[in-house]
Amino acid sequence: MPTTVVGFRLGHAVTSRQVTVLVTETGVLHRSHGGYGQPPRLDPPRLPPRYLHPDLPWMKGEHILTGPITALRDHHAKATKKGYTQVLTAPACVRLNLEEHPLPPKENPHGARPHPELTEAFIETAPDTAPDTAQPLHVAVDEFRAALGLPVRQRNLTWRARQAPVPPQTAAMLRTLAHGSAITSPERLAVGWRVTPQSVTLRIGRTAEPLDRSAVLELQAALTAWLRLTQPPTP
Numbered sequence: 001m002p003t004t005v006v007g008f009r010l011g012h013a014v015t016s017r018q019v020t021v022l023v024t025e026t027g028v029l030h031r032s033h034g035g036y037g038q039p040p041r042l043d044p045p046r047l048p049p050r051y052l053h054p055d056l057p058w059m060k061g062e063h064i065l066t067g068p069i070t071a072l073r074d075h076h077a078k079a080t081k082k083g084y085t086q087v088l089t090a091p092a093c094v095r096l097n098l099e100e101h102p103l104p105p106k107e108n109p110h111g112a113r114p115h116p117e118l119t120e121a122f123i124e125t126a127p128d129t130a131p132d133t134a135q136p137l138h139v140a141v142d143e144f145r146a147a148l149g150l151p152v153r154q155r156n157l158t159w160r161a162r163q164a165p166v167p168p169q170t171a172a173m174l175r176t177l178a179h180g181s182a183i184t185s186p187e188r189l190a191v192g193w194r195v196t197p198q199s200v201t202l203r204i205g206r207t208a209e210p211l212d213r214s215a216v217l218e219l220q221a222a223l224t225a226w227l228r229l230t231q232p233p234t235p
Contacts, residue, residue, distance in 0.1 A: 003025060005144075008022075009089035010076075024100050042114040046071065052106055063150070069141055090126070091141075185203075200216050
């Protein structure tokens with residue numbers, strides 16, 4: 001039965017050593033390490049905490065993969081900090097044509113057997129990606145979660161401010177403009193204005209001067225500043 005995994009392999013240029021870490025769809029974390037070109041040493045598989053301790057209050061409701069994915073990120077961060085900065089196998093989510101060893105009984109967590117064929121299959125199946133184009137680990141994790149039908153956090157969303165409610169007077173004027181009618185200042189004023197859907201015009205006596213959009217925005221900002229400055233104090 002095929003198995004979906006997510007993982008990476010990093011190398012240390014100075015010591016010529018590598019480390020490979022992957023998490024399977026059942027939440028088991030596998031880690032191997034060793035010198036370049038040498039048979040790797042496999043750590044005992046790490047079972048998911050949620051599987052071993054389902055009754056702990058702080059774990060209730062937590063998905064079984066939450067802990068293992070966090071551990072995978074921690075391994076990547078610690079390895080990078082220790083100098084494992086060579087990308088030998090870029091972070092990737094792959095589906096292996098290999099059946100994973102079944103989880104041991106909860107009463108015997110140390111009965112989990114290393115699975116070298118799993119790591120070998122991951123290295124052989126993962127895409128051959130150039131280090132400078134390797135995707136970040138969080139992208140591979142998102143692909144892993146998506147492949148298993150788990151929710152994925154949306155990234156790079158454009159933030160938009162919630163539109164404030166339009167004051168009633170402004171809403172009424174907006175409806176007037178939407179119907180193609182003009183809004184004008186009282187004729188008795190020597191200095192006035194006229195707003196249509198197409199333009200804004202200032203009037204001094206019989207002389208009128210249209211404003212472009214940038215001038216209207218600047219005037220609006222100046223008027224808003226004046227209104228705030230002269231706002232009566234709150235009782």
